[in-house]
Amino acid sequence: MSIERGLTSRALTRPTTIRDVADAAGVSVGTVSKVLNGGGQLRDETRAAVQRAAQALRFRPNEMARSLSGQRRFTVGLVSTDRHGRFSIPVLEGIEDALDAARISAFLCNTAGDPAREREHVRSLLARRVDGIIVTGQRSHPRPPLDVDGEPVPLIYAFSRVDSADAPCLLPDDEGGGRLAGEHLLRSGRVRIAHVTGPERTEAVRHRFAGLRAALASQGLDLPPSRVLTGSWSEAWGHEAVARLAATHQSIDAIFCGSDQIARGVVDALRERGVRVPDEIAVVGFDNWEIIATATRPPLTTIDMNLPALGKQAGLDLLAMIEGGPSPVSRRLPCSLIVRASCGGHAEGQPDGS
């Protein structure tokens, strides 16, 4: 009976408040708050009564009201600077995984590379008092630090380079990836390796190349400049590169490509020239972009940047900062080798890096 108290007098559409529950259970709001948050010393019957009332009224505590008093908002901002590029999506997924586990909601902010839009989004995030912000996006060129107007909000960069030394920043270990590719090629018995990759000036290109060279060097092998071709990140460039390799009479038994798209162009071009892959020339790609890698004939052995794992780590790091921990350190996260058929040999261990 007493549980019904106040049920009839309420407007039908107004959301149930803690007050309603208190009335229905015949206790005070303070008591309701305590049972709902598991605090205080209460009689079991009281707890039960309150819980029953809350259930009956489908009570759902207003998060904004809770946030007003509490210290944390359980909300973070996700600022992504490229129009949800192919790479930021898997990163976002990883971030969401980490956040979901901590029951934190995320505001999605796409700046589409527009500084004005970025400013607006950040304003809005700060006005909403988010507990932290993760910045994702293009990493070919370093971006200026996110302007948080001096606010001391935890901030981390995931798959996005910043031109600020102290900003915590998570990136894939491209050099390690290049090394993995090189080592795999060497293990497969290849020794005359060419490298067909993207724009010379991008960091990823330089690092992947350095990794490959290091792998070869460790076996005393050299990588003559004539076998290193920089171009664009396209299939078309893969085709052209093969033509150039042929024109300059390179005698090679393997090609490490800077991306799966390039690799696909390379493999197609090789096949059209009657060169057997991997028998005559082995090919390794980069990105593990499944839709490309698996449709290539033969399917591409390639390097995976483990972007979801990177995103997840960024989420965890941010959570640590929010909890008051020390600022996490910038670092490179491992890539892993994905073995398919374009390189011959057997499938090996495929660490997923997560």
Added chain:
Amino acid sequence: MSIERGLTSRALTRPTTIRDVADAAGVSVGTVSKVLNGGGQLRDETRAAVQRAAQALRFRPNEMARSLSGQRRFTVGLVSTDRHGRFSIPVLEGIEDALDAARISAFLCNTAGDPAREREHVRSLLARRVDGIIVTGQRSHPRPPLDVDGEPVPLIYAFSRVDSADAPCLLPDDEGGGRLAGEHLLRSGRVRIAHVTGPERTEAVRHRFAGLRAALASQGLDLPPSRVLTGSWSEAWGHEAVARLAATHQSIDAIFCGSDQIARGVVDALRERGVRVPDEIAVVGFDNWEIIATATRPPLTTIDMNLPALGKQAGLDLLAMIEGGPSPVSRRLPCSLIVRASCGGHAEGQPDGS
């Protein structure tokens, strides 16, 4: 001088409140609220003084506090059911465009197809009292309506089919897309057309096929079953379909493919058989997945579903519902033809549908 009042006694990290601004400007909080919200009758000097104080203190009104009293939260939930699939991304972008313009923030909720996760996210959204929810995701099979626990929250489905007649739902006009493709082929002088498409039972396959057939029928042309091949959404299937077409000695001058991936497989297979595209056989794809369509040789003429426009419309419809307008009606939004080289002929008008 008076503007400085209270500046020193405040803890350094506590965010500035309206109270601080009021003290600094030597007015009451009510007055500050009025100038900040452009209300009431105030002396210009007062306004100026308040604004100066607000600026000086870098005052940023707490959105959660505003929401507590106000009617609207200016936040919506984005529930996407597939792990940020290739199709939901462009839809999300369109949604964000519409929302940004209305200065509304969006909570990103990825359910990864997990009902438990979906339930949790919806709970959280309701607890945060979002003004509305947009559901995005797989549309191959209709999904059950989002369970909002009876809450009267505005809700719309974008690129996601629901098995509920009255749920507002926005989808691309696949049949119209199929018709566009058929008409384009006919205009190019093709009359013996084959159709290589995805899984027979999916709605998109049936609709696109129906559109093609309608276009042919309008010219008195028939589409014999032997020229309609259903399979999977892969490049490999495109290859195989070409082999089957050849094996059954079909005499055709065009192929309309259910997706760009299939089209790419078809074009590659054709080229490998020495068939010239588009001279001997014209090919039209579907999706306008640029990375595929432009890398195909020749680049694919294809159908674009205008997903960003669809997302934007979903956002606008939701806003209308939030404003209290009538529930928007479910509908199909137009596709458009993107002319490249795989079909021969000149580039025609390319309505972008936005």
Added chain:
DNA sequence: TTGAAAGCGCTAACAA
């Protein structure tokens, strides 16, 4: 073991 009441930061109705 429970209740009362003072905030949290802001808006809006009402006074002055």
Added chain:
DNA sequence: TTGTTAGCGCTTTCAA
């Protein structure tokens, strides 16, 4: 033209 004050829904002392 401006100030006062009562909420908004919840948490958290402090009393009882």
